[in-house]
Amino acid sequence: MLDQVEKRLRGLLNDEHRRWRTADARGAGVVESLAELVAVGADRVRPVILLTGYLAAGGDADGTAAVEAAAALELLDTCTLIRSDVRDNAALRRGIPALHVSRAAEHERNGWAGDARRFGESTATLAGDLALSLGDRLAARLPAPAWQIWDEMRVERVIGTYAHEAMAAEYLDDPWPGRCISGCDRGCAAGWYALRHPLRLGAALADRPDLDTAYDAYARSLHAAWRLRGFLDGGPEYDWDAELLREILLEREERGIAERLIRELVDRASRTAAAARLTPGWCEELTAFAVRMAAERG
Incomplete structure (x- = not known):
């Protein structure tokens, strides 16, 4: 595909x-x-996620x-x-x-x-x-249900990006992904639209609206793990303020706690996939994907 x-x-x-x-x-x-x-x-990360959600839902x-x-x-x-x-x-x-x-x-x-x-x-x-x-x-x-998700994604992506830019301008942008861990909010411009919307779009195309809640929960947990991994390992999105915060917050013990939290979030995403009614073999695929997304970067 x-x-x-x-x-x-x-x-x-x-x-x-x-x-x-x-x-x-x-x-x-x-x-x-x-x-x-x-x-x-x-x-092609987002197409891969969409097609994974589609095939896991039994799509042709x-x-x-x-x-x-x-x-x-x-x-x-x-x-x-x-x-x-x-x-x-x-x-x-x-x-x-x-x-x-x-x-x-x-x-x-x-x-x-x-x-x-x-x-x-x-x-x-x-x-x-x-x-x-x-x-x-x-x-x-x-089809109409899929187009509705597309339209929702388009609007939320703009609003989320604007909120992110406004928070940065107001010195309110916190590199620590606390909001992601406590429960994703729509003001986050990274990761959220890469996971939740493509998965839901795949389910809609497979005519499986019953998977909407499961895909939402899977995406929330995995997004939080991915954002926490990004904070720990750094990268283009995490500039000097994130590096300073890491130095202040993350002693060896605190980093160990953060690593355990990542594992817990990945386990939660995996359990969500296991509880969903998916095409045989695709629960394992979603679990493996979650592990790869949150893996420590070399």
Whole structure:
């Protein structure tokens, strides 16, 4: 099914490029930029989670709706990454220059009019708009229950990201994932939309609304474990304030307590999967996925 998702993404972007190369050669440039970024996103994390939720719910492996939804989800994620890179002024994305950086460099090389940085940011944002439009085009064909989850996810993702940015601006952004552990809140911009919504979307596409509660509980526990692992191990999202907090809070004993909490959260997610009525073999798959997500990074 992932091969079909790749084929769908390539075909969609190739068709758009062919269309605009004839109608507007300059317009084709934004399609090229988007296609390059999509092509290097080899992990396809969110499509994998959606398809896992779909197949675990008994979905048909030959079903086209799940492929459409997975491709739409990858485009939505690409839009989010582009806009996040512009906000954060990130230099790299997926091992290549971030889109706003490469477009700004193109502006400078050609000696074009205006400010290169502003050109890079505005054209990258337009590429994000294009990704979102194409994702919505695919999602528009989904069955009504799945489209409702898609629509909910789109809105909550914007509100959650805004809340995260506002909290950071107000010096209220706490790198310690306490809210995730005590019960996920929608103001968190990381992980939540990568787990809960794709799983629920997969269940809806498999016509299994009875799994909504189980997938929600699984995602909450695993999200908390993943966020706690990120805090302990560090990474791009955890800058100097998180490093300082780790040094203050995490002596050897406290780190051991945090590691036990991660294991408890993973066990809770695994028990939730075991209690759900899933296709044989997929409970073990969800358990293994939870272990991988929360594993200590080398």
